[in-house]
Amino acid sequence: MNNNNTLCFSEGFCRSRPNVATLANSPFLISGGYSSNTCNPSPLKLACYATLSAVVKKQTPAFDGKEAASLVEDLRSNFNTGRTKSYEWRISQLQNIVRMIDEKERSITEALYQDLSKPELEAFLAEISNTKSSCMLAIKELKNWMASETVKTSVTTFPSSAEIVSEPLGVVLVISAWNFPFLLSIEPVIGAIAAGNAVVLKPSEISPATSSLLAKLFSEYLDETAIRVIEGGVPETTALLDQKWDKIFFTGGARVGRIVMTAAAKNLTPVVLELGGKCPALVDSDVNLQVVARRIIAGKWACNNGQACIGVDYVITTKDFASKLIDALKTELESFFGKIPLESKDLSRIVNSFHFKRLEGMLKENGVANKIVHGGQTIEDKLKISPTILLDVAEESSMMREEIFGPLLPIITVEKIEDGVQVIRSKPKPLAAYLFTDNKELQKQFVQDVAAGGIGINDTVLHVTVKDLPFGGVGESGIGAYHGKFSYDTFSHKKGVLYRSFVADSDIRYPPYTPKKKTVLKALLSSNIFAAILAFFGFSQNS
Secondary structure (H helix, E strand, O other): OEOOOOEOOEOOEOOOOOOHHHHHOOOOOOOOOOOOOOOOOOHHHHHHHHHHHHHHHHHOOOOOHHHHHHHHHHHHHHHHOOHHHOHHHHHHHHHHHHHHHHHOHHHHHHHHHHHHOOOHHHHHHHHHHHHHHHHHHHHHHHHHHHOOEEEOOOHHHOOEEEEEEEEEOOEEEEEOOOOOOOHHHHHHHHHHHHOOOEEEEEOOOOOHHHHHHHHHHHHHHOOOOOEEEOOOOHHHHHHHHOOOOOEEEEEOOHHHHHHHHHHHHOOOOOEEEEOOOOOEEEEOOOOOHHHHHHHHHHOOOOOHHHOOOOOOOEEEEEHHHHHHHHHHHHHHHHHHHOOOHHHOOOOOOOOOHHHHHHHHHHHHOOOOHHHEEEOOOEEHHHOEEOOEEEEOOOOOOHHHHOOOOOOEEEEEEEOOHHHHHHHHHOOOOOOEEEEEOOOHHHHHHHHHHOOOOEEEEOOOOHHHHOOOOOEOOOHHHEEOOEOOHHHHHHOEEEEEEEEEOOOOOOHHHOOOOOHHHHHHHHHHHOOOHHHHHHHHOOOOOOO
């Protein structure tokens, strides 16, 4: 979105400081942030919040390249003391995160409601509980994760031993997203701390209440000499990206992911990009319709009202089965959210007016409105869009070309369920793909033929709660993975170490090179010990 006051080039980033009128409707800077006294998103209160934020921002010293360089230098100096490498430091910080979550659960829930009107139970299950369980797992397993791994050596290094040692990368940057602003901020930080790194967290400015709370809580509970939060928009993010990091972990859209990767390439900094894509759900006819409908709803509307990178983006089913599936979805939607879902307290709102208008624009495209078979109601001043189902939207529509990231669910029909696999394969690789069927052969085909970051069979989104599974994308949906030990490994370098003594130092590896040495070495390298012994004593295996 561009206008005379604001130049925005990516999700969550704004290039200028807009005026109060712009701030009240800004898609990026603070839209969606309300005062602490209300959760009613009226334009007047938004403007009041914008005025207050503009004043606060004006009084805050600019975080520029010089400040960013100084920050990284300080963190690197502290990291180089070796303090963050100790088990004691790591475990104390992880324990402090758990204590922070326990003691500030109410504040976290309120911040999530201010930013997204996220229902309390959804906030607890999706963000607070998930984050705490990840931290508890790290605390429980940290000694095992830190332990070196012994590996076998070959005859060419005999006698010797070898091991793989995990070491922290150094000073890392985490840039998080607005849709699950607590979980997606803390989860990678847990991995970075567990691995012994110094870390800077840059929360999303689109979720200002959570961003502000994270800055406050980190300074209160964690070691500020090694763990910092930097708030802000484009200037602050740009200043951070200009620095030399040992790893950058980014969660967000592909457009900004490219910006992050370009900045990282200047310093050959490795990156993890947790992006998204159009996550499909393929539904066969041999299913329990009620269960399927409930689980699709759970992975769409009950998942931040569709504003989730792993949420169901579109459904594929057969032409004969589509009407039954739609009826089941309608029934369960009413059961979940009532006859007037816009009044439901169990649906999150759209994060800001920009994304509201973006989604509304999808519905207003030529030939799309008449494809609506359920929902489509909106309340702009409350940033509410009801759960909306559409049937056979045109492939060239923006709804089918772009990640929807909202409460709109197109259903695409095919002649045979197997054709759905080809539809999925014709699009960029998604972050997640879902299949509902009791057909074991179809399940096997789906797992083998569909390339995706992760796959769920007969359910949605729950695969990300299994900490022994990696979570990450492939192709345009991301680079790298985390969760559980994968988070630890993501922020670690696996250092190979070989140990030898000063005994048995054969001259066979040293010049001058002779035919005898060549024969012995060839035998050793081919693991033919008998031939090597014969050659050493001057005999041939054929003699």
